[in-house]
Structure formats: C-alpha cells, structure tokens
Amino acid sequence: MIDRDRVAAALRDSLHTVAEIPADKVSPDASIVSLGLDSLRLSEVIMEVEALLSLELPEATLLRLNDATTVGAIEQIVSEALAAHEEKVA
Amino acid sequence: MSEVWLDTARDLLAKSSSFPPGPFQGQVASFIASCLENVHPDRELFTGLTARAMTRGGFDEARAAALAGDVFRSYLRTQYVDKLLVSTRTRDALSLVQASFDASALAGKVSEQGGAILCSFHFRGYPLLPLAFLLRSLPVVFLRARPDVMEANRKIDDFVIYGTDRTAPVRMVRALRSGKHVFVMADQVDAKAETAEVRLFGRHVKANVGLAWLAEKANAPIVPVVLGERGGQFSLEALDPIIRRGSRADTMQDVFAALEAAVLRDPSSWLTWYGSLDDADARALRERLKTSNDALWTRMVKS
Numbered sequence: 001m002i003d004r005d006r007v008a009a010a011l012r013d014s015l016h017t018v019a020e021i022p023a024d025k026v027s028p029d030a031s032i033v034s035l036g037l038d039s040l041r042l043s044e045v046i047m048e049v050e051a052l053l054s055l056e057l058p059e060a061t062l063l064r065l066n067d068a069t070t071v072g073a074i075e076q077i078v079s080e081a082l083a084a085h086e087e088k089v090a
Numbered sequence: 091m092s093e094v095w096l097d098t099a100r101d102l103l104a105k106s107s108s109f110p111p112g113p114f115q116g117q118v119a120s121f122i123a124s125c126l127e128n129v130h131p132d133r134e135l136f137t138g139l140t141a142r143a144m145t146r147g148g149f150d151e152a153r154a155a156a157l158a159g160d161v162f163r164s165y166l167r168t169q170y171v172d173k174l175l176v177s178t179r180t181r182d183a184l185s186l187v188q189a190s191f192d193a194s195a196l197a198g199k200v201s202e203q204g205g206a207i208l209c210s211f212h213f214r215g216y217p218l219l220p221l222a223f224l225l226r227s228l229p230v231v232f233l234r235a236r237p238d239v240m241e242a243n244r245k246i247d248d249f250v251i252y253g254t255d256r257t258a259p260v261r262m263v264r265a266l267r268s269g270k271h272v273f274v275m276a277d278q279v280d281a282k283a284e285t286a287e288v289r290l291f292g293r294h295v296k297a298n299v300g301l302a303w304l305a306e307k308a309n310a311p312i313v314p315v316v317l318g319e320r321g322g323q324f325s326l327e328a329l330d331p332i333i334r335r336g337s338r339a340d341t342m343q344d345v346f347a348a349l350e351a352a353v354l355r356d357p358s359s360w361l362t363w364y365g366s367l368d369d370a371d372a373r374a375l376r377e378r379l380k381t382s383n384d385a386l387w388t389r390m391v392k393s
Contacts, residue, residue, distance in 0.1 A: 038283050040303050043259035047307070056264075062257040 014048035028072030139364040147291040160358040164214040199328040205266035209276040266308035286339035295368040302338035
C-alpha cells in the first residue's frame, strides 16, 4: 500500500527546513523551478526526506526524480519507492 | 566554406589504427586542429577576450596577445581532438592515457584522503582526465559531459562513468561517505545553480558552490588536481587538500586561489581565461561557443 500522506508530510517538512518554503505554498501542482530548487537544494530536500522516512532511495528512483517537475511527481515517485521498500522488509 | 575537412578528419580517424602519438601531436590531431583554427567563427572574439583577461591578470599586452593565440589552439585541440578521441575511440584514448599520463603522485596523495572531492579545471587535455582516474582505479568518477560522449563511455570494462544530473549530488554524497572519490570540474558557472562571489586575478567572479556544498554534506576534503603537459606527456599534480571553512564562499575562495596559482604557473594551458572577466562579453562568448561547437561537434560525433 502506498503511504502517500506520510511522504507528502515529509516532503513539506523538508521543503520548509531546507528551502524555507511555507507549507501553504507546497501544493502537488507546484513546480520545482517555481519553488527555486536548484540541484543542490533539490538534493538536500531528497536527503532530508530520506532521513525523515528512514529510507535510502534506490539509484533508479534518484534517476526517476531527475525527470520530476512538480511536487506531486516527487511525492508519487518517493511513495512508490517507500511502498517497495516496506514490502521488501515485511 | 567547404567543410570537406570534417569528412576527411573522420576518414583519417577511422583508418588510423591508433591515434599517434598523442593528443597534441601527430598528423590527424594537427590536421583537425589547423582546419578548425581557420573555420571556427569565434576565433577573434575568443582570442580578444582571452588577451584582455590576461592583461587584467597582470600580463603585458604583447605577451597576452601571443599567449591568447596559444590558448585558442589548445582550446581547439582539447574541445575537438580530445573529445573526438574520447567519444569515438575510447580504447585508443585509454591506451594513450596509460602511456602518456603520469598519475602516480596523484594516486598516492589521493589514497591518503579517504573519500575526497577531486576537482580540476579546464586546462589543456581535460577531457582525458577522467580516463586517468579510471586507469588508476579511483572508484567513482562523476563527469559532467555531453550525452553523446556519455553514451560512448558509460561502460568501460568494469568502470562506470556517471553523468551529472539534478540528483547527482545525492549520489556523490553517498559515494564520499562510503570512502569513494568523486570528480568535479570547478571553474565553470551554471547560471541555474547557487553561486558565491570569489576573487580571481583581483576581480570578483561568480563560482558555483557545489564543491563547498559537497565538502559540507560529506565532511570531505577538496583535492585540486592540476593537469600539466610537456611534449605530449601529461602529469597530474594533486595540490594540498582544502578543508572547508566558514561559509561556502570562503571554501570556494580557497579553491579559486589554488586555480589562480596553477594558472600563473602555466598560463597558456587554462582554456577559460575569458570566464575570469565575468562580464557581458564573456557571457556572450560562452553562449556563442556552445552554439558553434555544437554545430561542428555534432557533425563529427554522428559519423
């Protein structure tokens, strides 16, 4: 089962912590570019999300994240990785 | 203007059993570079800005003008001959690097560091540098490169070259934390990335802070690697490690101080003098070079 709410919360927290983006600006449609996330900030957000979810994203997931253009797309990709991880350890 | 030379260059390269005897010598290399010197549309702008940057860097005008011509010829050989070799004749490139690159001092120095951020600059021959790391079995190499070059080199024996992309910093931090090395070119500015102002030859220029960011996140040293060439023989010199300090701008200042010292030792080897001007002319040249090089390079690579 995909725990998308948990991922969305982690992503919102990370965006706030790393990039000081208020939670109310973080909608699924928000584009990564409009939030001012260059590769360093995006990477920092990803590492923060990994820490919050106690998950190391596989390389294939990182490569998929290269093509994500919105917050919603990131949520979806990370949610799938989390589900796969939890299924593996269950 | 006829561009028969491109087809001829490809034919020469295809028929050549090796690329003798080095990237800056031999008929094929000389032929390609001399043809390009005559047809490259940005020659005057490149040499003019290079000479201006050198003058501001402390060279007298006559010496700067002479050196600027050398820099342009080095640029052409590096941009075209080396990249053509690396992308189309990878095995020959590896043989060449094995025969002509002395990386022994580098390997010894780097191995003392644990996971280190190897950084280098756009000196003559820089596209061959990652191959030297591969041959020295430095475990992870990240290379900012063109997709076409990447495709040709993604898998060489058991080594893998990773391209830089938006999530590459995550993989680089992981590699460093696990004791592997990563490689980054330091003296280029991406307008989309975070930058800091540093001083270079007495002027303020923008520097990407990626190196300092990596050093901070992975708690790793930055080891500047300088590529030198004499008569077709290359040497790789590892400078003293830079340990991050203060702000990211402070760390980048240390990197650029190392760059400045290396450039002053061998001024005709640094290909991007014009970048030190950091003004509208330099930015215009950077854009024009991309367009001109893409047009010429794409035709060669597609062969």
